[in-house]
Amino acid sequence: xxxxxxxxxxxxxxxxxxxxxxxxxxxxxxxxxxxxxxxxxxxxxxxxxxxxxxxxxxxxxxxxxxxxxxxxxxxxxxxxxxxxxxxxxxxxxxxxxxxxxxxxxxxxxxxxxxxxxxxxxxxxxxxxxxxxxxxxxxxxxxxxxxxxxxxxxxxxxxxxxxxxxxxxxxxxxxxxxxxxxxxxxxxxxxxxxxxxxxxxxxxxxxxxxxxxxxxxxxxxxxxxxxxxxxxxxxxxxxxxxxxxxxxxxxxxxxxxxxxxxxxxxxxxxxxxxxxxxxxxxxxxxxxxxxxxxxxxxxxxxxxxxxxxxx
Amino acid sequence: xxxxxxxxxxxxxxxxxxxxxxxxxxxxxxxxxxxxxxxxxxxxxxxxxxxxxxxxxxxxxxxxxxxxxxxxxxxxxxxxxxxxxxxxxxxxxxxxxxxxxxxxxxxxxxxxxxxxxxxxxxxxx
Numbered sequence: 001x002x003x004x005x006x007x008x009x010x011x012x013x014x015x016x017x018x019x020x021x022x023x024x025x026x027x028x029x030x031x032x033x034x035x036x037x038x039x040x041x042x043x044x045x046x047x048x049x050x051x052x053x054x055x056x057x058x059x060x061x062x063x064x065x066x067x068x069x070x071x072x073x074x075x076x077x078x079x080x081x082x083x084x085x086x087x088x089x090x091x092x093x094x095x096x097x098x099x100x101x102x103x104x105x106x107x108x109x110x111x112x113x114x115x116x117x118x119x120x121x122x123x124x125x126x127x128x129x130x131x132x133x134x135x136x137x138x139x140x141x142x143x144x145x146x147x148x149x150x151x152x153x154x155x156x157x158x159x160x161x162x163x164x165x166x167x168x169x170x171x172x173x174x175x176x177x178x179x180x181x182x183x184x185x186x187x188x189x190x191x192x193x194x195x196x197x198x199x200x201x202x203x204x205x206x207x208x209x210x211x212x213x214x215x216x217x218x219x220x221x222x223x224x225x226x227x228x229x230x231x232x233x234x235x236x237x238x239x240x241x242x243x244x245x246x247x248x249x250x251x252x253x254x255x256x257x258x259x260x261x262x263x264x265x266x267x268x269x270x271x272x273x274x275x276x277x278x279x280x281x282x283x284x285x286x287x288x289x290x291x292x293x294x295x296x297x298x299x300x301x302x303x304x305x306x307x308x309x310x
Numbered sequence: 311x312x313x314x315x316x317x318x319x320x321x322x323x324x325x326x327x328x329x330x331x332x333x334x335x336x337x338x339x340x341x342x343x344x345x346x347x348x349x350x351x352x353x354x355x356x357x358x359x360x361x362x363x364x365x366x367x368x369x370x371x372x373x374x375x376x377x378x379x380x381x382x383x384x385x386x387x388x389x390x391x392x393x394x395x396x397x398x399x400x401x402x403x404x405x406x407x408x409x410x411x412x413x414x415x416x417x418x419x420x421x422x423x424x425x426x427x428x429x430x431x432x433x434x435x
Contacts (some may be wrong), residue, residue, distance in 0.1 A: 017357060018375045062378035064358040070328040209409065241355035263356015264377065308361060310377070 005078050006071045006120070006174040010202045011101070012055040012156050012218045013067030014265050015310075019043070022058045029238055030220065030267065031147015032056055033126065036102055044102070048140060048151040051126045055153040056218065057255040059179035062262040064310040069156060069204070070119035071174070079122040083108045085173040088127050089137055097219065098123075098131050111188035112169060113159025116213025148182070148231040154221040155202050156271050161210035162192050176203070180251050180284045182293055185286035189216050194251065201252035201273040214309040217258065217266035224271060225255045231269045235259055243304055248272075250296035251285060256303065320398035324407045325367070332398050337374070338364075339394040350406055355394045360409030362384040362393040368401035380410050 016022035019041045026032050032045035035053050044054035052072075059067050073079045086093055086108075094105040096119070105123025112118050130140030139145075170176045179201050182192040194202040207216055222228055225246075232246050235257070243258040243266065254273040260266055285293035292299045321337050322330040329351035332341040339362050343347055353361035360380035366389040373386070374395040380391050393404070 017377060021375075048353030061379070064377055234334075257410070260354040260356045260358070262356050263375070264356040266354065302351050304351075308359040310354070310358045 002221045003198055004074060004175070004252050005082055006073050006197050007144075007151065008072055008178070008198060009069060009155055010052065010121070010124070011055055011068075011119070012153060012183070013069075014215070014218060015058055015061035015063065015065050015067050016058045016261065016263040016265070017061065018056065018262055019060045024072040025261045026056065026058055026239035029147055029234065029240060030150060031145070032150060035132070038102070041220070046127070047152050048144050048146075048259055049129045049151040049152075050126055050153070053127050055203050064215070064261075064265045066116060066156075066158065066310075068109075068117035068119055069158070070101070070121055072124070073120055073122045074120045076166045079106075079108065079120055082173055083202035084121055086110060086169070086295045089173060091096070091169065096210075097210060112158075112160070113162040113165030114158060114233050116158050116160065117213075118169075130210070143236070148220065148224060148269055149227045150220040150222055150269070152221040154200070157192075157205040157207060157216040159214035159216050160205045160212040161209065163206040163208050164190060165216075166193070166195075167190055170197075170204070177276065177278060177280070179276050179280065180283040180285065181253065182285045182287070182290075185288040188286075191287070195210045199275050199277070201254065201276055209309065215265060217268050219268035222261065222269050222271040228255050228257060228269055228271055232257055243296060244302055244309075249295045250289070250293040251283075253296075263272055320369075320401050320406060322398055322402045324364075325342055327406070335397070335430075337394050338396045338398065338402075338404070339392075342393070350393050351408075353394075357392055357395045360392060363389060363407050363409055363417065364393050364396065365393060365407050366396070366406040367403045367405055370399040371402060372397045372399060379412075396429075 023043055025032050026045055032047055034045055036044035042059045045056045046054050056119045065248045083093055091110050094109045096109050098105045098198045100107055103125035104121055108120045111117055129135055176195045176197040179188055180194040183190050194205045197203050228246050235242050241260045246257050248255050252273045254270045257268055257269050291301045294301050318334045320332045321330050330338055332338055333339045351361045353359035357376040363380060375392050377397045378390050
């Protein structure tokens, strides 16, 4: 699809209790590339094939969870346009000056109906992916791709009460599409919503939860199912807590592993899935097929997957 | 790897559930998982989610880093801990109390405790 307006989930800030353990996890085990670190210990990472200076930020805190999620627009005009649409919907916004996040341009901050802090931004310094822009070749210098071989930040899943309220933001202001949803098979209440602004099955998702502003997971894109299995081997080697070993989702048809960082924040490695277009119909799953919707190889939901958030 | 002498392991009695034998330097939850037991619910295993929150009724212990949203200083002083960050110094007696849930009502510090009746579950990881 032609990607216009809001391009992607470009930045997730994850709160961590033990910053040294978190750096070992995200930097050495997951294999993200550290690009910045500030005096408070906040550490900025990119995955190797991203051009922007950072997409995953870990910030010291006394409790885990999400700091904010930020969405990148194609340009500054789109940032203004989307902000106007938010105002038309009655969403209050706050202007943040350039450098409120390092090496990034002006931002517009607002709170999602699910209680999460969200930013829009158009500019962030680009440092490249290690390959030339002219005659780039096919791989970065050996040693660039490390750890779990993550190529990009893919998406995140957040929890809160008013997930239906987020529809106005993502459908009406962002112009994104609802690729899939999970509903209760008796009440037909929507339990999880999957939003895409691209050809991917999802760029962000929301799960209905009794508490607002909760973090379910951040997901890292891998190149292949082989890399999913390689990541699983690394998790075993380093004794990283794994929630669900390599399997596939019914929803999105992505191959997956869920695991936890040393502060209890859930991470995912993810690959595959289908191509979404604006004319792709919204796919609906209901809880009579909950197991298959979530984990489609053993068709068995995990209690912790539904209840454990930070 | 050197196997620690059996005498240095500590026995953790989970009230109404069972007993976990905990080798030195191993958290109560990790020892439980390693023994294939399910006396306590399993969540993030990293001090964050709080589903393995317990009250230590008897015994001495040390703890690792935990979420303050689950165990604040006051709760820690009262013997509340997360089993995934709980390291026995002596034999312990503990009670599962479930994760701490802040009330949705703004401006109150009151909390309620989630039922732990479903905690015989195990992850299939």
